């Protein structure tokens with residue numbers, strides 16, 4: 024048996040009967056292809072269909088062309104001389120704010136001051152929310168001791184722990200500076216704005232700050248309502264100028280699954296070279312890149328097998344080759360993510376000079392992760408979204424297929440990484456992951472799945488990826504939505520979606 028024959032058999036074995044291989048596929052069709060990536064592409068293509076799937080040669084060649092074993096080439100972008108950009112004639116109007124990225128020694132005192140700052144800020148949001156449920160009622164926890172049984176009280180605290188009792192009730196411990204209290208949420212009929220109190224309580228996570236109202240019933244407070252820091256209902260500001268912002272993330276340059284042709288199409292589109300949604304292309308004045316610019320090195324086990332550029336500096340230099348094709352009247356804001364070669368703990372600093380290399384372009388700006396932008400009056404909070412992993416794991420109802428649900432839970436908690444410890448956070452004196460300005464647009468990436476929603480007036484946008492499905496995602500059952508670009512129009516305060524999969 025030759026090596027090539029064993030490659031076909033190996034693919035058959037990996038597909039495990041889920042997809043059959045047609046006889047027109049020869050061993051030569053698979054020479055040099057990475058089997059793990061190819062298996063992921065095939066299974067992704069056929070999806071979860073129950074019928075018998077047969078892979079023919081044409082489909083195999085099409086799918087294997089998505090996996091690029093060679094480093095992306097310098098691409099040629101077509102520019103249309105007839106392209107009449109509207110944004111080109113509009114003056115840029117932006118403010119970019121990086122959060123403070125402090126380095127501390129991670130001493131006990133650092134953690135104490137970090138949590139203290141988080142608690143104070145989030146408690147203030149609850150107090151400013153002036154919920155009628157709490158009005159004039161908030162007590163500190165120590166003061167509960169002076170009240171008689173049955174008294175109605177309200178407290179604000181940070182969640183120390185949460186358990187489900189043997190009778191199925193939710194029991195949490197809330198802490199403030201003065202003490203702690205046990206709060207019980209019964210499986211009862213209480214309803215808060217259409218959501219059952221018990222359902223809300225089962226979504227409580229450690230380290231978040233909430234207010235609870237209830238009756239003293241030693242040793243518990245029997246909860247009757249819950250109030251989150253939350254964001255007020257508001258309307259998005261509309262700009263006079265008819266300009267738009269394209270939100271992207273997770274390019275993963277350096278990965279064999281980076282979709283260079285699709286990414287090139289997007290860049291060509293910005294230059295007026297693609298005859299598709301030119302009405303929107305004309306308005307693009309800003310591009311926000313929400314981290315994971317490159318795939319990085321050593322981010323997960325055996326990643327090297329999925330890389331076609333194994334030098335981190337080369338990955339960035341190819342990424343910037345792509346960026347250099349963005350017209351110079353478009354302002355570009357670049358954040359980092361968990362795959363980028365900066366400190367992993369959040370908040371993450373801007374990209375360092377050695378990674379940017381000799382790429383110099385006046386219209387490209389680097390901001391921290393998270394970072395705040397104001398573009399023609401529209402406030403955009405951009406955060407890579409690393410905490411989505413812990414939020415999706417920790418809150419019932421959140422899934423990787425609908426990142427917008429997890430993003431809503433984040434807004435409600437006014438904290439970008441509410442569960443401490445699952446993804447690293449710097450214990451700095453000030454908690455820069457508190458959402459201190461209510462954004463018109465909350466932009467994230469990380470999960471490689473587009474998702475959109477409107478919560479209290481804030482537009483929630485997850486901008487997906489430019490990387491096709493990886494072997495790692497296949498194992499986890501994640502199905503990405505690559506090459507789909509959400510575009511925010513500032514004049515209408517609304518968004519459209521531009522899909523580069525079939526242009």
Ligand SMILES: [Fe+2]
Nearest residue numbers: 273315362469
């Ligand atoms: Fe990513």
